[in-house]
Amino acid sequence: MQIQNKTTAPIGVFDSGVGGLTVAREIMRQLPSENVVYFGDTARVPYGSKSKNTIIRFSRQIIRFLQTKNVKAIVIACNTASALALDIVQAETDIPVIGVITPGARAAVNETKNAKIGVVGTEATIRSETYTKVIKTYLSNATVIGKPCPLFVPLVEEGFAKHLITEQVIDIYLSEMKNTDIDTMILGCTHYPLLRSKIIEYLGDRVHIVNPAYETAMDLKDILNKQEIANTSDAPGTYEFYVSDAAEKFTRFANSILPYDVASTQYVNIEDY
Amino acid sequence: MQIQNKTTAPIGVFDSGVGGLTVAREIMRQLPSENVVYFGDTARVPYGSKSKNTIIRFSRQIIRFLQTKNVKAIVIACNTASALALDIVQAETDIPVIGVITPGARAAVNETKNAKIGVVGTEATIRSETYTKVIKTYLSNATVIGKPCPLFVPLVEEGFAKHLITEQVIDIYLSEMKNTDIDTMILGCTHYPLLRSKIIEYLGDRVHIVNPAYETAMDLKDILNKQEIANTSDAPGTYEFYVSDAAEKFTRFANSILPYDVASTQYVNIEDY
Numbered sequence: 001m002q003i004q005n006k007t008t009a010p011i012g013v014f015d016s017g018v019g020g021l022t023v024a025r026e027i028m029r030q031l032p033s034e035n036v037v038y039f040g041d042t043a044r045v046p047y048g049s050k051s052k053n054t055i056i057r058f059s060r061q062i063i064r065f066l067q068t069k070n071v072k073a074i075v076i077a078c079n080t081a082s083a084l085a086l087d088i089v090q091a092e093t094d095i096p097v098i099g100v101i102t103p104g105a106r107a108a109v110n111e112t113k114n115a116k117i118g119v120v121g122t123e124a125t126i127r128s129e130t131y132t133k134v135i136k137t138y139l140s141n142a143t144v145i146g147k148p149c150p151l152f153v154p155l156v157e158e159g160f161a162k163h164l165i166t167e168q169v170i171d172i173y174l175s176e177m178k179n180t181d182i183d184t185m186i187l188g189c190t191h192y193p194l195l196r197s198k199i200i201e202y203l204g205d206r207v208h209i210v211n212p213a214y215e216t217a218m219d220l221k222d223i224l225n226k227q228e229i230a231n232t233s234d235a236p237g238t239y240e241f242y243v244s245d246a247a248e249k250f251t252r253f254a255n256s257i258l259p260y261d262v263a264s265t266q267y268v269n270i271e272d273y
Numbered sequence: 274m275q276i277q278n279k280t281t282a283p284i285g286v287f288d289s290g291v292g293g294l295t296v297a298r299e300i301m302r303q304l305p306s307e308n309v310v311y312f313g314d315t316a317r318v319p320y321g322s323k324s325k326n327t328i329i330r331f332s333r334q335i336i337r338f339l340q341t342k343n344v345k346a347i348v349i350a351c352n353t354a355s356a357l358a359l360d361i362v363q364a365e366t367d368i369p370v371i372g373v374i375t376p377g378a379r380a381a382v383n384e385t386k387n388a389k390i391g392v393v394g395t396e397a398t399i400r401s402e403t404y405t406k407v408i409k410t411y412l413s414n415a416t417v418i419g420k421p422c423p424l425f426v427p428l429v430e431e432g433f434a435k436h437l438i439t440e441q442v443i444d445i446y447l448s449e450m451k452n453t454d455i456d457t458m459i460l461g462c463t464h465y466p467l468l469r470s471k472i473i474e475y476l477g478d479r480v481h482i483v484n485p486a487y488e489t490a491m492d493l494k495d496i497l498n499k500q501e502i503a504n505t506s507d508a509p510g511t512y513e514f515y516v517s518d519a520a521e522k523f524t525r526f527a528n529s530i531l532p533y534d535v536a537s538t539q540y541v542n543i544e545d546y
Contacts, residue, residue, distance in 0.1 A: 043327050044317045049430075054316050054518045057542075154427040157322075165441055172438070245327045269330075271544040 006229045010035035010240070011220065012066035012074040014059075017045035018253045019153075019190030020077030023100060023213045025258055027075065028239070030217040031224070033231040036239045037069045041270060043244035046153055047080040048122025048189070055124070059085040063093060064273040069240070071095065072229050075220055079104075079188045079212075080122050083130035096223050103219045104186050104212025105134040111208050112184040115142045118177050118207070121188030123148040131188055145180055149173045149192075156191045166195065170202050178203055186210045241265040279502045283308035283513070284493065285339035285347040287332075290318035291526045292426075292463030293350030296373060296486045298531055300348065301512070303490040304497070306504040309512045310342045314543060316517035319426055320353040321395025321462070328397070332358040336366060337546040342513070344368065345502050348493055352377075352461045352485075353395050356403035369496050376492045377459050377485025378407040384481050385457040388415045391450050391480070394461030396421040404461055418453055422446045422465075429464045439468065443475050451476060459483045514538040 011031075013024045017040045024038050039062055041047075047055055059081050066074055073096040076082045076089075082099025090097045108117045119131040125148075132144040152173075155166050177185070185207050187193055193211045200209060224230035231237070239260070243250045247265040254262040284304075286297045290313045297311050312335055314320075320328055332354050339347055346369040349355045349362075355372025363370045381390045392404045398421075405417040425446075428439050450458070458480050460466055466484045473482060497503035504510070512533070516523045520538040527535040 043323060050316060051519045150431050151427055151433070154424055158423050160424070165438060165445070168438055168441075246324045 006072045007231050008035065008233070009070050009072035009229075010037045012037050012039070012069065012071035013077050014039040014041070014062045014066065014074070014081075015077040015190060016040070016047040016080065017042050018250060021254055021257050022190050022193055023075065023077035023216055026213040026217040027220060028237065028258070031221055031230075031237070033233050033235065033237055034224075035231070035237045037066060037071060038239070038241045039066060039268070040241075040243045040250060042246050042250060043270065046122070047078060048124050048150065048153065050124065052084045052124075052128070055081055055084040056088050059089050060092070061270050061273040063089055063097070065242070065268060065270060073097070073220065073223065075216060076100065077190060077216075079190065080124045083121075083125045083128040096227065098216065098219055098223065100190075100212040100216045101130050101188075102134050103215035104188065104210060105131055106138060107210045107212065107215040108184045108186050109135060109138040109142070111210060112139075112142070114181065114183050115139055116180065116182045116184075117142055117144050118180070118182040118185040119144060119146045119188045120149050120152075120173070120185065120192060121146070122153070123150055125188050131186060145177060145182060147173055147177055152195060153189065153191045156194045161194050161198070166198060167202070170195070170198055174199070174202060182207060184208045184210060186212065188212070242268045244268055244270040279345045280504050281308070281506070282343050282345035282502075283310045285310050285312070285342065285344035286350050287312040287314070287335045287339065287347070287354075288350040288463060289313070289320040289353065290315050291523060294527055294530050295463050295466055296348065296350035296489055299486040299490040300493060301510065301531070304494055304503075304510070306506050306508065306510055307497075308504070308510045310339060310344060311512065311514045312339060312541070313514075313516045313523055315519050315523060316543065319395070320351060321397050321423065321426065323397065325357045325397075325401075328354055328357040329361050332362050333365070334543050334546040336362055336370070338515070338541060338543060346370070346493065346496065348489060349373065350463060350489075352463065353397045356394075356398045356401040369500065371489065371492055371496065373463075373485040373489045374403050375407050376488035377461065377483060378404055379411060380483045380485065380488040381457045381459050382408060382411040382415070384483060385412075385415070387454065387456050388412055389453065389455045389457075390415055390417050391453070391455040391458040392417060392419045392461045393422050393425075393446070393458065393465060394419070395426070396423055398461050404459060418450060418455060420446055420450055425468060426462065426464045429467045434467050434471070439471060440475070443468070443471055447472070447475060455480060457481045457483060459485065461485070515541045517541055517543040
């Protein structure tokens, strides 16, 4: 009876803001029967410049909130929170919690031919060296070159993704990386896939670009199957969206990137959790 | 006896992060005997893209924290919080609370010859039209042209203030403003004075640039004198710094812009207030 209930329980997905919708979209695509509860911490976004202790505290609050929705598993769609908080919150939580770093690292390891991998992400993600550590557990002789690109998020959020300015910022951040012989690069921040075409244009075909969202949804599928908690219904999943600020703005953004109508987003005072 | 205590009580100054230190610096310069308690909300920075309700909630928490330090007056050094929350928190607080908007607006009104004033600031500050409303109470026939410049803060924070990229972003944001006949422009965000020389270079000499920090400290001085709570001691004031995240990083930044040694900054979990 308990297992029966668990299969229909939703997946909790959270991010510092809207970026994690790219991960949620991939989960919805690969696991269309699963119900999803998404939380975006829009009152405290961005996470990328903040400390480990603060990101752990924020992640704990969000997990407590998601558990009030009886989620059966949690996906940390934010690279910064995955890099800084996953180990800690995983040990404290009695349901599966997965992040985007391990799937992204594994995808890069599968892709690289010369064991030379680049990683771009926020200041906090790159400084933590979590991608490097995880890549080396799969491929101990790997060379990993990390580069924080803090202006990428504001450029995307201000609608400059296709702008000439963004090409120049890409050149500033990635010119050193371009002069290495990496053959694979991980987009270690959920906003960066929106700069994918400009980054490919800049680095050229010889560098394979990895977006961890795809592999994260695959990992989630495996875990649900192994734990026998996958939703086996034929009906399409239902989706709920919560944010800590500016619900209407979030709804508009969600509608621009998800292939469904998001009717509404609900406000949560996350500091109460 | 109570007045005696009040005169030595500190001034509370708060901002979303480090930008308000430019206002604190001006207070320390103009009122050297006053003690100051500074709070920077580095866990939830930036404020400029967030909603009015959230900024009011954050401001209330910070004021409750500052009142535990027995402050005799509060300066909201953040333009966004001044624009969205000042009226509300002023009505709730039994000590003087001043923001940076009224002093900045008054300085611009005193400066303009043709009653045409430009204002640059965050999305939230410009959208609120608070500068426009306050300017018009002083100068009812004023024309006020507002322009949100959301990339200015990340450019300054990433150390790009002197970079060619910043000149291009200034051109993107201010080219329309340059084609008007404004003779005065308010830097309506505490980060923007760090772009002052580039903005002057771009707009030319005919536009007078107003930084509200100077007038804010003057207003504070007036209020302390009128209420007879100014510190009349000859000893220099003492300063305390508190943040909601990353205290060491804040200390380094504070030391780069204040003309004293900031020995340490203390962490506060602001959500507890």
